[in-house]
Amino acid sequence: MHDDRLLIEGRLARVLAERIVPAIHAESRPLAASVWVAPGEPVPVAEGIAAPRTPIESGARWGAPWGTSWLTVEGAVPVEWAGRVVEAVIDLGFDSGMAGFQCEGLVYRADGSPVKGLHPQNSWVRVAAPAVGGERVLLHVEAASNPMVPFPGPTPLGDRTTAGDEPLYRLGRLELAIFDEEVWELVQDLEVLGELMHEMPDNPARRYDIARAIERALDAIDLQNVNATASAARACLTEVLAAPAVPSAHTVCAVGHAHIDTAWLWPLRETVRKIARTTANMSALLADAPEFVYTMSQAAQYDLLARHRPEIYAKVRKAVQEGRFVPTGGMWVEADTNMPGSEAMARQFVHGKRFFLEEFGTEIREVWLPDTFGFAAGLPQIIRAAGCTRLLTQKISWSRTNQFPHHTFLWEGIDGTRIFTHFPPVDTYNCSMMGREIAHAARNFKDKGRASTSLAPTGFGDGGGGTTREMIAMAARMRNLEGSPKVVWTDPADFFDRAEAEYTDPPVWVGELYLELHRGTLTSQAGTKQGNRRSEHLLREAELWAATATVRTAAEYPYEDLDRIWKVVLLNQFHDVLPGSSIAWVHQETEQAHAEVARELTAIIEQAQWTLGGEEAGPNLFNPAPHEWFSIPAGAAGPAQPHHPCVVTKRAEGGYVMDDSLIRVEIDACGLVVSAFDLTRQRETLPPGATANLLQLHPDLPNEWDAWDVDRFHRNRVTDLTDADFLAVQPDSRSGAVVRIGRSFGSSTVEQTLSLRDGALHIDTGVDWHETEKFLKLAFPLDIHADRYASETQFGHMFRPTHTNTSWEYARFEACNHRFIHLAEPGWGVALVNDGTYGHDVTRTVRPDAGTTTTVRASLLRAPRFPDPHADQGPHRFRHMLIPGANITDAVREGYRVNLTTPRRGVATPVAPLFTIDNDAVVASAIKLADDRSGDIVLRVYEADGGRATALITPGFEYSGLQLCDLLERPVPEDVSAHTEGDTGVRLQLRPFQLVTLRFTRTPAQGAH
Structure with a gap:
């Protein structure tokens, strides 16, 4: 048998x-076709429909890369087809697979109203059901000739300036056909x-x-x-x-879905059209299948649809009101969650949830991140503070070393917050409802015996497309079928309700959800990452200065500008943009957007400073007071001066000694740091014979996914860049004196400036990078015995082992940090802070003298060739600070400080701060006016050291009320000890890493702005 x-x-x-x-559309008649090719970028629908056409036939070539062709098909239903179901079959030249990764189309009626999208698995358009015979057929197709970007090799197709103009596709079947439903x-x-x-x-x-x-x-x-x-x-x-399923059969909750990358192998303008095609398709499918439920996340995509295609958005709104088209996710985009800073991650939820509340009256509780490349340990608290309680992801199934032990579990973050989390065992966020996928979900489910329900996001995705009528039909057959899991259509909230009800005591996973793949995304496209970091800090400063100007001078607060700019920054944190895994076109636009954001925010900051200084203010620099730098605007009459000027002297054996009376740094003739001595604690930072500030170059050709991956074997070969082209000392107005170093290697050059300020070694590295398939790191061996190190994440830090005792630690050979890494022995530590890098590694060895060398290496640049063959080419600048003797508080403070921008103008006299905080462990992440324009002042703080903290917060303005709030600035039940101390302020008692948002109501006399 x-x-x-x-x-x-x-x-x-x-x-x-x-x-x-083939017998589904066996009987057919050809349609007449004509075409107009739009010059340049896409045109409005009315213009595309009205443009003159020229005849075209099946088999003709069409579609230059990134072009738009308006195709018109017309004909008549034969009289003898009366009573039959008739469809138009329009094949734009589809490859049978790769829905969303090639040519696509959106079909319109003669009046310009949208009908549905076309892709390889959905090339039909219903014409009559049933036909009366003789009907005229006239359909217009906005056909996008997006290139199939080939995996994995380099290609010019990702940049419209190099993509060429040769047609990519050949028209296939253009016919009217009888749809045989029985077949x-x-x-x-x-x-x-x-x-x-x-x-x-x-x-x-x-x-x-x-x-x-x-x-x-x-x-x-x-x-x-x-x-x-x-x-x-x-x-x-x-x-x-x-034959019915057995009562104990696993239940798969199918959720109609089309994962649409907000940008990836296509630019944002094409994403707008992908959203339109997909939502038009799904709106039509909802009308035909009463059991079907469709969900879409990413508030930004709803917003793009509403602004660019309001007629399709109207259909979406109607379906949302009917409960069939279900918003989910609660974020502005499905962002990367490793690299966005604390406030940016919070604002993803603020702007996402607020959109859904205002547009649909929907309070989203589920976070929907199927394709994000791992999850930072600070995220659970942010999720809970936004009013969400559940998380869905799938990408962890891509891990290559360890198999994650659960599919349904509680995820615990750095502060102890737990989030009910599901990880679909179907192992895809593009389920096509094939029996093999559903069977795999049941076999693979790791929580058997305790739970019996899992979720399957069902529909073509990445490039959109969505669910098809075939998927719905297959799900109907598996609703109750012997030998198969039971399949039911549901929405995310209903699924989570089921899962939580049946699994009341799920296992707990503590700490980050690390993806054992795509580690290169922490470094690829350095310009995009540095632009993001700069934008985040400028937004923080702009809100702070604008709020101060409003309170002190009644200046208008720039609500609209800040809201718009935040959304630009959040959009570019999408999980294929900030990670650096998109085509060249995307990163060009992202870096342009970041430059414009910097220009606008600098103008907002300068305007606020001029307003605070009055008309007689001069062009003075912003100089934050040492204790108040992280939360309080202050002014000074000139640039900052070091408390301990650096003295540079010549070493006897070549090189230089730098001394600022706090640390002494020795630099050899090659420009390498051979000693960093903490004069206060009489402690050497470097191991005997070691050299720091060491640039190291690795070959970097991963097995697959060039821009995404760094494979462990890259460490097998390393070139230490020790040759110096020049080594010189020059005076410096900030430090007293600096040491400059020049190097060259391959086709690239490096210039570094080393300086000492306030007990820290500042390293400014400029790289003119012209390598390919190489990986550049900056190494700092440290004389520290530590089995773990601290790495900053959102609203705190997490600890990672320095050893590789288990396969889980072994697989974490490249990891993410924000502004600092900190290593310590009891009583003494070292911090390495940065202004825009994320990837790093930490390794440890035991020396012959039995001492331990722990080496921290910051990842600076890669040179992957796919999907952008010119990724990272050109000039870059990185700033790092090595701080001997630093504790965690020092690391937090200096991490913020190195990322502060320096406005060109400032106030002539000091400005009274809006808040003072008497405990350095309690950090203000945001000071702003409330988004509802009430005039209230919002202060967000968190405990940064990882311990209990009590802090007195003293407002620098009169207030009549105080509320504890969620991230959306709505009152919440008190989960923190807070009480007012007379007229002096508010005393908080915070748990380790606890995040608190406070809303102060200003007295009526101060008014709202």
Whole structure:
């Protein structure tokens, strides 16, 4: 019987492909076609429809890369087709797979109203059901000739300036056809049963029953007249399709879905059209399938649709009101969650949730991040502070070393917050409802015996497309089918309600959800990452200075500008943009956007400073007071001066000694740091014989996914860049004196400036980078014995081991930090802070003297060739600070300080701060006016050291009320000890890493602005 089954499988595959599927649209008539090619960028619908056409036929080549062609097809339904279902079949030249990664189209009626999208698995348009005969057919197709960007090699197609203008596609079938529903239903019957037969080795009796039923059905088909014999074939399958599932069968909750990358292998302008095509498709499908439920995340995508395609958005709004089209996610975009800073991660939820509340009156509780490349340990608290309680992700299944032990669990963050989390065992966020996928979900589910429900995001995605009528039909057959999990359509909230109800005591996972893949995304496209970091800090300063100007001078607060700019920054934190894994076009636009953000925010800061200084203010620099730098604007009459000027002297054996009376740094003749001595504590930072500030170059050709991956074997070969082209000392107005170093290697050059200020070694590295498939790191060996190190994440820090005791630590060979890394022995530590790098590694060795060397290496640059063959080429600048003797508080403070911008203008006299905080462990992440324009002042603080903290917060303005709030500035029940101390302020008692948002109501006399 085993051999018979294999024969049946082979027979079924051929008969389906060659005879039955073609019979769905067997009887057809050609459609006349004409085309107009839009010059340049896409044009409005009315213009595209009205433009003059020239004839075109099936087989003709069309579509230059990134072009738009307006195709018109027309004809008439034959009279003899009266009473039949008629569809137009429009094949733009599709590859049978790769939905969303090639040419696509959006179909319009003659009046310009949208009908549905076209992609390889959805190339039909319903014309009449039933036809009366003689109907005129006139359809317009906005056809996008997006290139199929080839994996994994370098390609010019990702940049419109190098993509060329040769046509990419050849028109396929353009016909009117009778849709034979009975044949189509037979295809779905056979697809489901064929997959089920293949996927059930543990139930041979059921398997053989299905095999024999399929065999009888195939025998009943007349291969020369499938349409006439389809009903007879279906009758042979009725019994096996009617057998019900066992009561204990796993339940798969199918959620209609189309993961649409907000930018990736296409630019943002094409994403707008992908959203339009997909949502038009799904709106039509919802009308045809009453059991179907569709969900879409990313508030930014709803916003883009509303602004660019309001007629389609109106259909979406109607379906949302009916409960069929379900918003989910609660974020502005499906962002990367490793690299966005604390406030940026919070604002993803603020802007996302507020959009859904204002547009649909919907309070989103579920976070929907199926494709994000791992999750930072600070995220659970942010999720909870935004009013969400649940998280869905899938990407962790891509990990290559360790298999994650749960599919449903509680995820605990750095402050102890726990979030109910589900990780679909179907192992794809683009489920096509094939039996093999559903069977895999049940077999793979790791929580058997404790839970019986999982989720399957169902629909073509990445490039959009969504669910198809075939997926809905297959789900209907598996609703209650012996040998198969039970499939039901639901929305994310209903699924989580089910899962939480049945799994009341799930296991707990503590700390980051680290993806053991795509580690290179922490470094690729350095310009995008540095632009993001700069934008985040400028936004913080702009809000702070603008709020201060409003309170002190009644200046207008720039609500609209700040809201718009935040959304630009948040948009570019999408999980293929900030990670550096998009085509060149995307990163060019992102870096332009960041430059414009910097210009606008600098203007807001300068305007606030001029307003605070009055008309007589001069061009003075912003100089934050030492204790108040992180939360308080202050002014001074000139640039900052070091408390301990640096003295540079010549070393006897070449090189220099730098000394600022706090630390002494020795630099050898090659420009390498050979000593960093803490004069206060009389402690050497470097191990004996070691050199720091060491640039190291690795080959970097991962096994796959060039821009995404760094494989561990890159460490097998390393070139230390020790040769110096020059070494010189020059005076410096800030430090007293600096040491400059020049190097060259390959086709690239490096210039570094080393200086000492306030007990820290400042390293300014400029790289003119022209390497390919190379990985540049900056190494600092440290004489520290530590089994773990601290790495900053959102609203705190997390600890990672320095050892590789288990496969979990072994796999974490490249990890993410924000502004600092800190290592310590009891009583003494070292911090390395940065102004725009994220990737790093930490390793440890034991020396012959039995001492431990712990080496920190900051990842600076990569040179992947796919999807952008020129990634990272050109000039870059990095700033790092090595701080011997630093504790965590020092690391937090200096991490902020190195990222502060320096406005060109300032106030002539000091400005009274809006808040003072008497405990350095309590850090202000935001000071702003409330978003509701009430005039209230919002202060967000967090405990940064990882311990209990009490702090007195003293407002520098009169206030009449105080509320504890969530991230959306709504009152919440008190989960923190806070009490007012007379007129002096508010005393907080915070748990480790606790995040608190305070809202101060200003007295009526101060008014609202």
